[in-house]
Amino acid sequence: MTTALPAQPRTASEHLEAVARVQGVAKRYGSGDATVHALRGVDLAVRRGEFVAIMGPSGSGKSTLMHLLAGLDSPTSGEVWLGDREIGALDDTALTLLRRERIGFVFQAFNLVPTLDVIGNVMLPFELRGAKPSREERTFIGRLLGELGLADRLGHRPRELSGGQQQRVAIARALASRPQLVVADEPTGNLDSRTGREVLSLLASAAAGHGQAIAMVTHDPIAASYADRVVFLADGRVVAEEGRMDAERIARFMLTLEDAR
Amino acid sequence: MSGARAGSARTEHGPGVLVAALSSAFGVALIQGTGLLDAAAKADPVTGASDTVGALLRVTSVVFIGVAMYSGAVVTTNTFSVIVAGRVRQIALRRLLGSTARAERGAVAREGLLVGLIGAVIGLVLGSGGVAAIAAVARAAGVLADFPYSYANPTALLPAAAVVLTTWLAAVVGSRRVLTVTPMQALGGAEERSEEEGRASRLRSGAAVALLSFGALLLFGGVAIGAVDPLGLLVAFSGGIVSFTGVVLGAHLVIPRALRIVGRLMGGSATARLAAENAVRYPQRSTRSTVGLLVSVTLITTFAVALRTFGDMITIASGDDPVYYAGVDTMLTTVTVVFSVLIGFSAVIAGVGLVNALSLGVLQRTRELGLLRALGFSARQLRRMVLAESGQLVLTAVALGLLLGTVYGWAGAHSLIGAVRGAPALWFVGLPWPVLAVVVAGGVLLTLVASVAPARRATRIAPVEALGVE
Ligand SMILES: Nc1ncnc2c1ncn2[C@@H]1O[C@H](COP(=O)(O)OP(=O)(O)OP(=O)(O)O)[C@@H](O)[C@H]1O
Ligand SMILES: [Mg+2]
Numbered sequence: 008m009t010t011a012l013p014a015q016p017r018t019a020s021e022h023l024e025a026v027a028r029v030q031g032v033a034k035r036y037g038s039g040d041a042t043v044h045a046l047r048g049v050d051l052a053v054r055r056g057e058f059v060a061i062m063g064p065s066g067s068g069k070s071t072l073m074h075l076l077a078g079l080d081s082p083t084s085g086e087v088w089l090g091d092r093e094i095g096a097l098d099d100t101a102l103t104l105l106r107r108e109r110i111g112f113v114f115q116a117f118n119l120v121p122t123l124d125v126i127g128n129v130m131l132p133f134e135l136r137g138a139k140p141s142r143e144e145r146t147f148i149g150r151l152l153g154e155l156g157l158a159d160r161l162g163h164r165p166r167e168l169s170g171g172q173q174q175r176v177a178i179a180r181a182l183a184s185r186p187q188l189v190v191a192d193e194p195t196g197n198l199d200s201r202t203g204r205e206v207l208s209l210l211a212s213a214a215a216g217h218g219q220a221i222a223m224v225t226h227d228p229i230a231a232s233y234a235d236r237v238v239f240l241a242d243g244r245v246v247a248e249e250g251r252m253d254a255e256r257i258a259r260f261m262l263t264l265e266d267a268r
Numbered sequence: 269m270s271g272a273r274a275g276s277a278r279t280e281h282g283p284g285v286l287v288a289a290l291s292s293a294f295g296v297a298l299i300q301g302t303g304l305l306d307a308a309a310k311a312d313p314v315t316g317a318s319d320t321v322g323a324l325l326r327v328t329s330v331v332f333i334g335v336a337m338y339s340g341a342v343v344t345t346n347t348f349s350v351i352v353a354g355r356v357r358q359i360a361l362r363r364l365l366g367s368t369a370r371a372e373r374g375a376v377a378r379e380g381l382l383v384g385l386i387g388a389v390i391g392l393v394l395g396s397g398g399v400a401a402i403a404a405v406a407r408a409a410g411v412l413a414d415f416p417y418s419y420a421n422p423t424a425l426l427p428a429a430a431v432v433l434t435t436w437l438a439a440v441v442g443s444r445r446v447l448t449v450t451p452m453q454a455l456g457g458a459e460e461r462s463e464e465e466g467r468a469s470r471l472r473s474g475a476a477v478a479l480l481s482f483g484a485l486l487l488f489g490g491v492a493i494g495a496v497d498p499l500g501l502l503v504a505f506s507g508g509i510v511s512f513t514g515v516v517l518g519a520h521l522v523i524p525r526a527l528r529i530v531g532r533l534m535g536g537s538a539t540a541r542l543a544a545e546n547a548v549r550y551p552q553r554s555t556r557s558t559v560g561l562l563v564s565v566t567l568i569t570t571f572a573v574a575l576r577t578f579g580d581m582i583t584i585a586s587g588d589d590p591v592y593y594a595g596v597d598t599m600l601t602t603v604t605v606v607f608s609v610l611i612g613f614s615a616v617i618a619g620v621g622l623v624n625a626l627s628l629g630v631l632q633r634t635r636e637l638g639l640l641r642a643l644g645f646s647a648r649q650l651r652r653m654v655l656a657e658s659g660q661l662v663l664t665a666v667a668l669g670l671l672l673g674t675v676y677g678w679a680g681a682h683s684l685i686g687a688v689r690g691a692p693a694l695w696f697v698g699l700p701w702p703v704l705a706v707v708v709a710g711g712v713l714l715t716l717v718a719s720v721a722p723a724r725r726a727t728r729i730a731p732v733e734a735l736g737v738e
Binding site: 074077079080099100103104106107108112114117118119120121122123127131132134135136137 | 537538541542545546549635636639640641642643644645646647648649730731732
C-alpha cells in the first residue's frame with residue numbers, strides 16, 4: 008500500500024476550496040453486540056472542480072459516506088462541513104436549505120418522484136428554490152436531456168421508464184441546477200457501457216467545465232478511471248487514495264483489497 | 269416480533285374498528301332513543317292512543333342509520349383497500365411460496381369480520397349506555413316521566429348486526445385487489461407501482477349516467493309541475509333520490525374530475541402541484557375518502573336550503589307577516605338543527621375515513637417523502653403539502669355537496685309550494701347562511717384535523733429513509 012496518501016487536506020487553501028469535507032467521521036448503527044461500524048474515522052475533502060471516485064468492497068461504507076457528505080445523515084462522531092458551515096451546528100431547516108441550494112444527488116435506487124413526469128422531476132430543484140431557470144439554463148437542460156437520450160421521454164412518468172432511464176433522469180436532475188456538489192451513488196450501475204460512458208463524460212465535464220465537485224461511488228474500474236482522484240474504502244476506513252488511475256491498475260488494486268478481507 | 273405485529277394491527281385496523289363502533293353506536297342509540305320516546309308517548313295518556321309518532325320516529329331513524337352505515341361502509345372499504353395496497357409485497361411473497369389468491373383474500377375478509385364484530389359490540393354498549401345515561405339525567409331533571417323501558421331491546425341488535433355485515437362486505441370489496449397480486453410482484457423493483465385497482469365497470473358508469481339524467485329530468489319536471497300543483501314535490505323527490513343515487517354510483521367519474529379542477533385552483537408551487545397530483549394519484553381511493561363527506565354535506569344542505577326557501581317563500585306569499593314568520597321560523601330552525609346534527613354524525617364517520625386515508629397514504633409514501641426531504645423540501649413545505657392535499661379533498665366534497673344540496677333544496681321547496689299565490693319567482697332561493705357557515709367551518713376544521721397526524725408523521729421522516737434499498 009505504498010501508493011496510499013493521507014486524505015487530510017494539506018494546506019489552508021485546500022480547506023477553503025473544499026466544497027464538502029468530512030473530518031474524523033464515524034458512523035455506527037445499533038448498539039451492544041449488534042453494533043455495525045459503517046465508518047471508523049474517515050477524512051475526505053472534495054474540492055471545486057474535482058471529480059472523485061469512491062471505491063471499495065460491498066458493505067465498506069461508501070453509501071454511508073456519501074450520505075454524510077451530502078448532509079443527509081449525521082455522523083455518530085466527527086465533523087461534516089459543507090463549504091464553510093459545519094452541519095452539526097445547523098437546524099433542520101437550515102440544513103434543508105443548504106442541501107437545496109448546493110447539492111445534487113443520484114441515489115442507488117428510487118430516485119424519482121412517482122407522480123411527476125420526467126421534466127417535472129428534472130425541474131423540481133428549481134421549483135423548490137422558487138427560481139425560474141434562465142434562458143441559458145433552459146438551453147443547458149435541453150442539451151443535457153438530449154445527451155442523456157431523454158428528449159422524447161419528457162412527458163413520461165417514472166414507472167413508464169426502464170431502470171437505466173430512471174437513473175439518467177436522476178442524473179439530469181442532479182446536474183440541471185449546476186449545484187456545487189454532486190453526489191452520485193453508482194450512477195452507472197443500471198446502464199449499458201455506452202450510456203455509462205456518456206454519463207461519465209457528462210460528470211467529468213461538469214467538474215472540468217463548470218467547476219462542480221463530483222463525488223461518485225462506483226464498483227466499475229472503468230468508471231473510476233474518469234475521475235481525477237480515486238479513494239478506496241475498506242471496512243469503514245480510507246485505505247488508499249490516488250490521483251488519476253487507469254482502469255487496469257484500479258482493477259488490480261480492488262482485487263488486492265478484496266483478497267485482504 | 270409478535271409485539272410489533274400487534275402494534276401494526278392496531279394502526280391498520282384501529283380506524284376500521286372506530287368506524288364500525290361509531291356506526292353501530294349511532295344506530296343503536298337512535299333505536300334505543302326512539303324506543304324510549306315511543307314508550308314515553310305510549311305512557312302519556314294524550315298521545316298514547318295513536319302510534320303515528322312511533323311510526324314516524326322509526327321511519328326517520330331508519331333513514332339516518334342508513335346514511336351513517338353507508339358512510340361507514342364506504343370508509344371501511346377504503347381502509348381495507350389501502351391496507352391491501354400496503355401489503356402487496358407481503359402477499360406476493362406468500363403467493364410466490366404457494367399460497368392461493370383465494371386464501372389470501374379469505375384472510376383479509378376474516379379480518380373484516382373480526383373488525384366488524386369488535387366495533388359492533390363496542391357500539392352496542394356505548395349506544396345503549398349513552399341513551400340510558402341521558403335518560404337518567406332527563407329523569408333526574410324531571411323532563412322525562414318515569415315509565416318502564418328495557419334496554420334489552422332486540423331491535424337494537426339490528427344496527428349492530430348490520431355493521432358486522434357491512435364491515436365484512438367492505439373488507440371483501442376492499443380486498444378485491446388481492447386477486448390481482450401476482451407472485452412476480454415480490455420480485456419487482458424498488459419503485460412503487462401505481463395502485464392498479466379494478467376499473468369501474470362500464471355498466472356501472474352507464475347506470476350512473478342514466479340515473480343522473482333521468483333523475484335530473486324528474487327533478488326539474490317536479491319543479492315545473494310544482495308551479496301548478498304541490499304534487500310536484502313527489503316527482504321532484506323521486507327525481508332527487510334517483511339522481512343522487514346516480515351521483516354516488518358515478519362518484520368515480522365525478523370526484524376525480526372535481527379534484528383536478530380544485531387542484532388547479534391550489535396554485536402552481538411545487539408543494540401545491542405535488543399535493544394536487546397526489547390527490548388524484550389513486551382516484552378510487554380519493555373518491556372513497558370523499559364520497560361520504562359529499563353525501564353528508566349534500567343532505568344537510570338540501571334540507572337546510574329546502575326549509576329556508578320554503579319558509580321564505582311562505583313568508584313572502586303571506587305578505588311578510590312578522591308574527592306568522594316567527595312561528596314558521598322557529599319550527600323550521602328546530603327541524604334543520606335536529607336533522608343537521610343527525611346527518612352530521614355521518615359526516616364525522618366520513619371525516620374519520622378521510623383522516624385515515626391521508627395517514628396511511630403518508631405512511632406508504634415514506635420513501636418518496638424522504639426523497640423530497642433529501643432534495644430540499646423543508647419540513648414546513650411537507651406540512652403544507654399534506655395540508656393542501658387534505659384541503660383539496662375536503663374542499664371538493666364540500667363544494668360539490670353545497671352545490672348539489674342547493675339545487676335539491678331549491679327544487680324541493682319550489683315543487684311543493686311554487687303554485688301558492690304570491691310565491692316568488694322560480695329562481696328564488698333562500699340560503700340558510702348559519703348552516704352553510706357551519707358546514708364550511710366544519711370543512712376547514714376537518715382539513716386541519718385530518719392533516720395534523722399525517723403531517724407530523726411526514727416531517728419525522730428522515731431523508732436517509734428514501735435511500736434504503738429493500
Ligand atoms: N440503516 C442501517 N442500519 C444498520 N446497518 C446499516 C445501515 N445502513 C448501513 N448499514 C451497514 O453499514 C455498512 C456500510 O453500509 P453501506 O451501505 O455504506 O455500504 P456500501 O459500501 O455502500 O455497500 P454497497 O457497495 O453494497 O452498496 C454495512 O455493513 C451495512 O450493513
Ligand atoms: Mg452502497
